[in-house]
Amino acid sequence: MAEFQLSREQDTPQFLREMAMYFIQFSPEPSNAYCQLVRMLRPRNNSIAFATLNYDVLLEHAISIEGHTLCYNCPASPGSSNFEIIKPHGSCNFLPNLPSKVTGLTFLGAPNATGAHIYGPIRPATTTDEVRNFCKSNDVLAPAMALYTQGKRLLTSGPFMELQLRRFEDAVKRAHRLILVGVAVNADDRHIWFPIQESKAKIYFVDPNAAMFSDWAKSTGRRHVYQLGNDFLEALPRIQGLLRA
Numbered sequence: 001m002a003e004f005q006l007s008r009e010q011d012t013p014q015f016l017r018e019m020a021m022y023f024i025q026f027s028p029e030p031s032n033a034y035c036q037l038v039r040m041l042r043p044r045n046n047s048i049a050f051a052t053l054n055y056d057v058l059l060e061h062a063i064s065i066e067g068h069t070l071c072y073n074c075p076a077s078p079g080s081s082n083f084e085i086i087k088p089h090g091s092c093n094f095l096p097n098l099p100s101k102v103t104g105l106t107f108l109g110a111p112n113a114t115g116a117h118i119y120g121p122i123r124p125a126t127t128t129d130e131v132r133n134f135c136k137s138n139d140v141l142a143p144a145m146a147l148y149t150q151g152k153r154l155l156t157s158g159p160f161m162e163l164q165l166r167r168f169e170d171a172v173k174r175a176h177r178l179i180l181v182g183v184a185v186n187a188d189d190r191h192i193w194f195p196i197q198e199s200k201a202k203i204y205f206v207d208p209n210a211a212m213f214s215d216w217a218k219s220t221g222r223r224h225v226y227q228l229g230n231d232f233l234e235a236l237p238r239i240q241g242l243l244r245a
Contacts, residue, residue, distance in 0.1 A: 001148040010106045013117070013155060016142035017135040020092035023056040024131045033232045034062035038083070040240045049171040051086040053183060053192070055145050057093055059085060072124055073163045088168045088191065089152055094144035095134050096156050097123040102140045107155075116157035123160075150188050165191055175201040179239060181232050182207060185216045197222055204228045204242065206235040 005012055028034045038059075041048050052059055063070045069082045087094070098120055107117040122144050125131050131143070144161055146152035154161055172178065172195040180196075180203065187193055196203065197220045205213050208230040217225040228242075229235035 002150070005147060005149060012147070013107070013140065013142040016145050016147075016155065017138065019055065019145060020131055020143045021135050023092040024128050026056050026058055027061045028058050028065070030065060032058075032062065033236060034058050035065055036233075036236055037239070038062045038066045038068065040236070041083075041243070049084045049086060049167075049175075051088065051168050051171060053087075053089045055090065055092045057091065060093075073160065073167055084167075084171075086164055086168045086171060088164050089146040090144040090154060090156075090161065090164075091124070092143055092145060093125040093131050094122050094156075094160070095125050095131070096141045096144070097121040098141075101138075103138075105140045107140075114151060114153055116153075117155045118157070120158045121160065122156065122158050152189060152191070168192075169195045172196055172199050172201070175199060177201055177242060178203045179228070179242070180205040180207075181235070184209075185212050187216070202226070204239075206230070206232055 004015065008015075050059055060070055063083050063085075070085050071082055072085055072087070074084060096118055098118075102118075118141060125134070134141075134143070142156055144154055144156040144158075146154050168191075178196060178199060178201045183205070184207070185193065193216075202224040203213075203222070204226050206228050207213065210227045213225055213227070216222070228238045
């Protein structure tokens with residue numbers, strides 16, 4: 001992605017639209033680990049916040065399949081069936097919501113540019129067709145999805161995405177337990193890993209690379225870091241046990 005941005009920045013919005021079209025097609029079966037996780041969280045959902053770095057909407061689908069609702073940028077209310085989802089790197093369904101259509105423009109920036117092409121309102125699409133129609137009808141804009149490069153630059157940003165980052169920091173700060181599933185340690189992503197490092201929560205990770213987390217814990221002086229398992233499905237019973245503790 002970094003090389004693509006350097007050599008073909010004018011094509012990056014189109015590439016992001018194609019990525020969004022790819023990611024929006026996936027939906028979990030009821031036996032999927034996402035659905036199983038949502039099912040086991042049902043009795044205490046108001047104390048849970050989901051944060052995902054993925055661009056897909058598998059988690060959103062799982063919540064809907066299990067009969068619950070979801071929201072972005074709002075904490076779940078006690079006693080409600082609402083789950084909060086925080087997506088600090090954006091999502092394939094986070095669409096620019098401008099008052100008029102923008103067409104026929106090409107954005108070019110310096111090789112070390114860090115800012116957004118478009119800064120404005122963003123709305124989460126609720127259907128697959130909304131995302132597909134947006135991506136097929138636009139030749140300028142792209143969904144708010146961070147480039148998979150150092151710094152995770154967003155070409156589409158605005159108050160909605162800034163609040164996603166603040167909600168992530170706040171949720172990590174308030175947490176008693178952090179359960180990290182399939183997330184590689186990347187110290188360059190300070191917006192993700194510095195709040196985790198500074199939190200008072202016990203950290204449980206699901207990943208086969210225990211040495212990666214051990215090295216991170218030693219280098220940061222972070223204590224109480226534990227491995228729950230090598231993969232998501234294997235770790236589900238242990239996650240359930242933690243939530244009952």
